[in-house]
Amino acid sequence: MDIATFSVQLLNAVQHGLVLFLVASGLTLVFGILGVINLAHGAFYMLGAYLAYWIAGYTGSFALALVGGVAIAFLLGLVLEEAFVKRLIGRDHLAQVLLSYGLILVIDEVRQILFGKDVHSVAPPAWLQGSIELTDVLSYPVYRLALCIACLVLAGIIFFIIQKTRLGMILRAGAENRDMTRALGISFDRVNRYVFAGGIALAALGGILVAPISTVFPGMGDSMLILSFVVVVLGGIGSVAGAAFGALLIGLTDTFGKVFFPQVSSILVYLLMVIILLWRPNGLLGRAS
Amino acid sequence: MTPPRALTRSLLAALLMAALLLPMIAPTYYLQFFAKAMLLAIVAASLNLVVGFGGMVSLCHGAFFGLAGYVLALASPSSSGASLWTSLPLALLVVAIAAALVGALALRTRGIYFIMATLAFGEMFFYFFHDTRVANGSDGIYIYFEPEIVIAGWRLVDLGNKTSFYYVALASLLLAIIVISTLVRSPFGAALMAARDNEQRARSLGFPVFRIRLTAFVLAAVLAGIAGYFSASQFGFVAPQTLGWHVSATLLIMVVLGGMKSVLGPVFGAFVLLGLEEILKSNIEHWKLIEGVIVIALVFMLPGGLQHLAQLAFSDRRAPAGQPGSGASRAGRQHHG
Numbered sequence A: 001m002d003i004a005t006f007s008v009q010l011l012n013a014v015q016h017g018l019v020l021f022l023v024a025s026g027l028t029l030v031f032g033i034l035g036v037i038n039l040a041h042g043a044f045y046m047l048g049a050y051l052a053y054w055i056a057g058y059t060g061s062f063a064l065a066l067v068g069g070v071a072i073a074f075l076l077g078l079v080l081e082e083a084f085v086k087r088l089i090g091r092d093h094l095a096q097v098l099l100s101y102g103l104i105l106v107i108d109e110v111r112q113i114l115f116g117k118d119v120h121s122v123a124p125p126a127w128l129q130g131s132i133e134l135t136d137v138l139s140y141p142v143y144r145l146a147l148c149i150a151c152l153v154l155a156g157i158i159f160f161i162i163q164k165t166r167l168g169m170i171l172r173a174g175a176e177n178r179d180m181t182r183a184l185g186i187s188f189d190r191v192n193r194y195v196f197a198g199g200i201a202l203a204a205l206g207g208i209l210v211a212p213i214s215t216v217f218p219g220m221g222d223s224m225l226i227l228s229f230v231v232v233v234l235g236g237i238g239s240v241a242g243a244a245f246g247a248l249l250i251g252l253t254d255t256f257g258k259v260f261f262p263q264v265s266s267i268l269v270y271l272l273m274v275i276i277l278l279w280r281p282n283g284l285l286g287r288a289s
Numbered sequence B: 001m002t003p004p005r006a007l008t009r010s011l012l013a014a015l016l017m018a019a020l021l022l023p024m025i026a027p028t029y030y031l032q033f034f035a036k037a038m039l040l041a042i043v044a045a046s047l048n049l050v051v052g053f054g055g056m057v058s059l060c061h062g063a064f065f066g067l068a069g070y071v072l073a074l075a076s077p078s079s080s081g082a083s084l085w086t087s088l089p090l091a092l093l094v095v096a097i098a099a100a101l102v103g104a105l106a107l108r109t110r111g112i113y114f115i116m117a118t119l120a121f122g123e124m125f126f127y128f129f130h131d132t133r134v135a136n137g138s139d140g141i142y143i144y145f146e147p148e149i150v151i152a153g154w155r156l157v158d159l160g161n162k163t164s165f166y167y168v169a170l171a172s173l174l175l176a177i178i179v180i181s182t183l184v185r186s187p188f189g190a191a192l193m194a195a196r197d198n199e200q201r202a203r204s205l206g207f208p209v210f211r212i213r214l215t216a217f218v219l220a221a222v223l224a225g226i227a228g229y230f231s232a233s234q235f236g237f238v239a240p241q242t243l244g245w246h247v248s249a250t251l252l253i254m255v256v257l258g259g260m261k262s263v264l265g266p267v268f269g270a271f272v273l274l275g276l277e278e279i280l281k282s283n284i285e286h287w288k289l290i291e292g293v294i295v296i297a298l299v300f301m302l303p304g305g306l307q308h309l310a311q312l313a314f315s316d317r318r319a320p321a322g323q324p325g326s327g328a329s330r331a332g333r334q335h336h337g
Helices: A003-034 A041-059 A062-083 A093-115 A142-164 A166-176 A178-183 A188-210 A220-235 A240-260 A265-279 B005-025 B028-051 B061-075 B084-106 B111-131 B162-185 B187-197 B199-204 B209-235 B245-258 B265-283 B287-301 B305-313
Strands: A131-133 A139-141 B149-151 B154-157
Touching: A003 A041, A003 A142, A003 A166, A003 A188, A003 A220, A003 A240, A041 A062, A041 A093, A041 A188, A041 A220, A062 A188, A093 B111, A093 B245, A093 B287, A131 A142, A139 A142, A142 A166, A142 A188, A142 A240, A166 A178, A166 A188, A178 A188, A188 A220, A220 A240, A220 A265, A220 B111, A240 A265, A265 B084, A265 B111, B005 B028, B005 B162, B028 B061, B028 B162, B028 B209, B028 B245, B028 B265, B061 B084, B061 B111, B061 B209, B061 B245, B084 B111, B084 B209, B111 B245, B162 B187, B162 B209, B187 B199, B187 B209, B199 B209, B245 B265, B245 B287, B245 B305, B265 B287, B265 B305
Parallel strands: none
Antiparallel strands: A131 A139, B149 B154
16 A cells, blocks of 8 residues: 555544534433433434435535534434433433434434435535645545544534533533432523433534435444444543544544555444453443442 | 232233133234344343443344344255254353354443444354354355254154144243342342442442452343244244344333332333334334334333333322433433533
């Protein structure tokens, strides 16, 4: 493998990892703050991609699809939190698993009714079409580079919110010791609602951003869900920094695994998880329970 | 609070009689349906050993079910059926080894981590069969001939015969129920439940919690393997979807629907869910939407499952054993934070 091909694969790996981080950070925040396990996270990723296809198809504008898709997902998250998730906090994990599985069935079927089960593609915005010539034979699509930058900016925003704002302070305190934070006078009702909706919006955002470079298909949420779970297990539940670390690790393993060992690449990711679980059962940056 | 014992016994005896006599009246289609339901009831009941009695919410049980089917498919010669005497033990051995490896790793974790780790390990099996050419990849693999049960040249049972197969499935289900009931009532079962209710206390009393849980995990997987082996034989086909996590999630629904407190709860849960799916499928195009709504309703309105409903029917007071939800609240309970 020459240096140019290597660079292209490295870029792909980083881009894959960054998208994974966006989706997994939503998942890990919902775990960390609400203590709720959400199997439907992948379904919202899939829904985001279909919303992007639908809105971009109607309006012809990818920007509108981006804003509209995220807004719809956020509102949906608020409604679901109010209707169901709120009542699950403190219930056992099995109830959470079942509720979110029920949501997957409903979301999948609603998608089927609204958009069918065909495979679709979404065009990137016109100014991001085309590619950059790396060598005579190799080029890199502009959209993928823009995607990397967008994800980095978003990651920066997420870290800024968590580290520097009052909301972030509440989030960190809540993940550390919820009862103590409550005793100090912080009400979690609103925080929970926004964290859940925000988590779902992040999943949908991941789906929307990926839509122009991958195909939009019904099963896309499943593989994303499992990869996000692996990322969260690797990084430690509730740790956004852990999720960033885990996501990049998985992005690299997955992408270079596909290059070097195409048949067993998807298993490599799990092998990595096995090794890390053996070494640190609570994840790389997780606290001992 | 619970239905009178004598009543329960006579109801169960009547059910067993009905199950034994069913092949005389039911058309082949229903025999096949009931055989399939009985096999899945084995898987649900075995999962309850882990989830209900062990308190570990596993999302990879379907992988063990499917893995046994794959072993049968790979062990079957192309021109004849595999011998059950060799292929069944082989399938169960492979499942036991796989479960021991997965369990040994996943049981290092607790609560949400355990759920996620089992989900990820289960998917590892899915991708193994999906991405490699070991067993025809995503296309799945056919089993053209049922396994043969032959003693000294004499064919004991013909699994291709729908009635014979029905009785094999029924016998397997009864065997599984007896094994699980015996386990649950044994000192092993008591230790397993002690570890579920208070791990710290069980540990300080000297119970080898890890080993007990691992044993339950592997035993449950082997029981699921028996069902998976016969299920693959029944349909003559296994595909990666057979061991995907949606199977595991559906099994969890069966367990909770039936009720986790008893051995028989998940068996009824399996029959009710499959019967419901059968009715919905043939009447409604978007039946999964209804199923999803039912699952969500189950979580909020009937957390103790159908068993809870049965108890209410025989109860003078409204809420037995505290509040609704006490049935489901054991498994996977973890202090938050």
